[in-house]
Amino acid sequence: MTNKLQIILGGVFLAAAAIALPLDAAHASEGGELKHVNWSFNGPFGTFDRAQLKRGFQVYREVCSACHSVKFMxxxxxxxxxxxxxxxxxxxxxxxxxxxxxxxxxxxxxxxxxxxxxxxIVKPFPNDNAARAANNGALPPDLSLMTKARHDGPNYVYSILTGYADAPEGVVMADGMNYNHYFPGQQIAMPPPLSDDQVTYEDGAPATLDQMAQDVSAFLTWTAEPKLEDRHKLGLKVVLFLIVFAGLLFASYKRIWKDQH
Ligand code: HEC
Known part of the structure; x- marks a missing residue:
């Protein structure tokens, strides 16, 4: 194989790899190291679990929507x-x-x-001032793009929801703040929103704190990227195309140069 062909084929495969593997640069966050869930939508071929999205919407609707909007949906x-x-x-x-x-x-x-x-989807408060007034001065942010706005968003939201604990000895909490291992600065104005059996799932799934936290995080991943499945499908097509294209390049190279030594 000539150097040129190696470069072309190498380039095609690198492009394929760059599309197939989401680049996940390691990031130091101010909160604790996030917990990791094995999400159904992870990876280049991941899809949402419909039942999970429904449960997640139920949690959003019955719990989070008291304070948070999802204004883009x-x-x-x-x-x-x-x-x-x-x-x-x-x-x-x-x-x-x-x-x-x-x-x-x-x-x-x-x-x-x-x-x-x-x-x-109807917002809980008519404006930010009303939202602050009802929450001790803290603004519950809109959640539609939250999983995109934070590094490793789905795991971040899941970790926040499951990350409440008593403040360790020696940590002085500001008035009305709650200790949360994963929130930057470890003091969050949101009271722990979830506890076991907070909702009764329409599909009968057990409503543990962990399950509800996963479900609503998956739902918020969908609100942030409703076309995720389309993007994954397109990625697969592009990779297949590049592989076929590389094969064609190689075949034509063989043919064109077959009499040259
Ligand atoms: C009683 C009101 C209330 C409820 C209910 C509530 N939140 Fe919050 N939430 C807040 C407030 C206030 C903040 C801002 C906290 C701060 O800035 O310290 C917040 C912050 C957050 C953050 C952190 C955002 C960031 O800036 O990194 C996430 C994620 C979040 N909420 C998700 C949820 C989810 C999911 C639910 C439902 C399971 C929920 N919240 C229910 C009031 C609420």
Missing amino acids: SYRNLSEAGGPEYTDAETKTIAATNKVMDGPDRDGEMFERPAEPKDR
């Missing part, structure tokens, strides 16, 4: 391919349990109506 996203995939009827029912402001009507008045699939 609409109810209809819940029935789209690649997500929890509720049926359209289920999504309609879920949406209708919330109220939204609409209007003005013919008399110029604003009015409340049940939410519809086209509406954004």
Whole structure:
């Protein structure tokens, strides 16, 4: 093989590898070393577990949505391919349990109506000041992009939710703060949101703290990247293409140079 061909083939395989392997640079975080879950969506071919996304949405809806919004999601996203995939009827029912402001009507008045699939998932507070006022001055951040905004997001959210403990001796806690091993600075304004059997899962799964933390972290991974499955499928196609392409290159090289020595 000539050097040139080796370089071409090497380049093609390197490109394939770069697409197939998510580059995960080691990162030192200020919080403790994160716990790691073996997520179904990990790796280049990973997919979401629909039942898990449904459970995660249930946890979000029954617990987290008291304080946190997911402002980039609409109810209809819940029935789209690649997500929890509720049926359209289920999504309609879920949406209708919330109220939204609409209007003005013919008399110029604003009015409340049940939410519809086209509406954004209803936020707990009308604005940040109201959210702060209800939470001792701390702002519960929007969670739609949280798993993208933090390094190793799914494991970060999972670790925070399962990382509460009594403050070690000698650590002075500020007023209203809770000790959490994984939050930068170890003092978090969010009270521990989950405890065993906090929700009763519609699919009958045991609602342990650990299970709920995993499920809601998976759900928030989907809200941050609703097209994750499409991206993984495309990655697979690109890798297959590159392998076939490398084979073709090699075959044509053989052919073109077959009489040269
Ligand atoms: C009672 C209100 C409340 C509930 C319920 C609640 N949170 Fe929070 N959460 C907060 C507040 C306030 C903060 C900001 C903490 C801070 O800045 O110290 C926060 C912070 C967070 C953070 C850390 C964000 C960061 O900046 O790194 C995550 C992740 C989070 N919440 C997830 C959740 C999830 C998931 C649930 C549901 C299981 C939930 N929260 C339920 C009030 C709440």
